[in-house]
Amino acid sequence: MKLSVVLSALTLALATSFAIPAAQAADPLVIKFSHVVAPDTPKGRAADYFKKLAEERGKGRVKVEVYPNSQLYKDREEMEALQIGAVQMLAPSLAKFGPLGVRSFELFDLPYIFPNKESLYRVMDGDIGKKLFNLLDAKGITGLAFWDNGFKQMSANKPLRSLDDFKGLKMRIQSSKVLEAQMKALGAFPQVMAFSEVYSALQQGVVDGTENPMSNLYTQKMNEVQKHLTISDHGYLGYAVIVNKKFWDDLPADLRDTLDKAMRDATVFERKIAQEENDEALAKVKAAGTTQVYVLPYKDRVVWQQALLPVHKEFEEKIGRDLIQAAYRAAAEVEQERAAQATAPAKKDKPGPVKADKVRKQ
Numbered sequence: 557m558k559l560s561v562v563l564s565a566l567t568l569a570l571a572t573s574f575a576i577p578a579a580q581a582a583d584p585l586v587i588k589f590s591h592v593v594a595p596d597t598p599k600g601r602a603a604d605y606f607k608k609l610a611e612e613r614g615k616g617r618v619k620v621e622v623y624p625n626s627q628l629y630k631d632r633e634e635m636e637a638l639q640i641g642a643v644q645m646l647a648p649s650l651a652k653f654g655p656l657g658v659r660s661f662e663l664f665d666l667p668y669i670f671p672n673k674e675s676l677y678r679v680m681d682g683d684i685g686k687k688l689f690n691l692l693d694a695k696g697i698t699g700l701a702f703w704d705n706g707f708k709q710m711s712a713n714k715p716l717r718s719l720d721d722f723k724g725l726k727m728r729i730q731s732s733k734v735l736e737a738q739m740k741a742l743g744a745f746p747q748v749m750a751f752s753e754v755y756s757a758l759q760q761g762v763v764d765g766t767e768n769p770m771s772n773l774y775t776q777k778m779n780e781v782q783k784h785l786t787i788s789d790h791g792y793l794g795y796a797v798i799v800n801k802k803f804w805d806d807l808p809a810d811l812r813d814t815l816d817k818a819m820r821d822a823t824v825f826e827r828k829i830a831q832e833e834n835d836e837a838l839a840k841v842k843a844a845g846t847t848q849v850y851v852l853p854y855k856d857r858v859v860w861q862q863a864l865l866p867v868h869k870e871f872e873e874k875i876g877r878d879l880i881q882a883a884y885r886a887a888a889e890v891e892q893e894r895a896a897q898a899t900a901p902a903k904k905d906k907p908g909p910v911k912a913d914k915v916r917k918q
């Protein structure tokens with residue numbers, strides 16, 4: 557456990573004990589929700605929305621303090637802070653669970669594994685999502701929800717079009733072994749770095765480029781220090797909302813239920829706005845004129861995909877073959893369903909029975 561995390565935890569504990577006079581029964585329960593991105597991102601907005609719902613529905617029994625932009629802790633520190641109870645809630649990206657020892661979360665980092673959000677949600681919201689959350693129990697963590705961000709795009713100060721363009725580039729990645737292998741497969745040098753340090757590292761040339769969904773890139777102003785962006789959708793970035801297990805288990809059952817429902821509604825909201833936020837961010841990057849945006853053509857996407865596919869095989873053992881196969885199955889099912897829908901006769905050709913409650917009263 558890092559000394560800085562322990563010291564910050566002690567400072568927080570002291571501040572809290574001075575701020576609150578001797579135990580008052582009516583004092584609200586405080587949930588410190590720490591995260592590393594800007595408030596105007598899918599995660600940032602959803603954290604604020606959860607706060608609103610939880611406080612309204614908690615009727616004075618709960619107060620949610622949201623700390624955005626790594627104000628309290630950087631990526632790795634926040635996990636440790638949650639485990640020792642210095643904060644109660646986080647939403648780390650799925651790529652940041654590997655260092656905890658739960659490597660199966662790296663399923664979501666595999667390049668090009670989810671061709672669309674639908675197949676991704678099937679995996680997250682199904683048995684695999686449950687299995688992943690169960691793995692957190694042993695770490696003193698409870699998983700509450702999966703939040704979305706979006707597909708990642710590549711950026712650098714040179715165009716990234718062919719595989720050769722990556723050769724020798726230092727690319728910042730999150731702390732995931734899969735992402736490390738992905739960058740190596742492209743011929744680049746991966747550099748793990750906390751999210752809060754990426755802008756200055758790009759500015760100072762410590763790294764040459766990076767990958768992120770548009771909302772993260774734009775809200776951290778990375779476009780100001782990256783002349784080129786390739787819309788490659790080569791991988792996914794999403795989140796697990798997690799709480800300290802002991803804190804959660806010790807809550808009065810009715811309050812836990814209220815918070816659980818607030819989280820469910822915040823999750824619906826989050827998934828609804830994620831794509832909009834990323835689309836808006838892309839439009840803003842284009843309007844800023846700082847960065848040339850290149851959409852990777854389908855034929856080159858196939859070439860990237862072929863170069864990156866060996867990464868799936870390489871991580872079969874660490875992630876779990878069953879999980880990877882389930883992700884392939886979900887993608888195939890969605891594709892089949894879409895194909896069936898596309899060839900099905902239009903609804904108006906096959907009228908169904910009119911339900912009594914749909915018949916307009918005269």
Ligand code: SIN
Nearest residue numbers: 592593649730751768
């Ligand atoms: C986040 O979205 O939470 C940060 C992602 C990153 O570290 O790149």
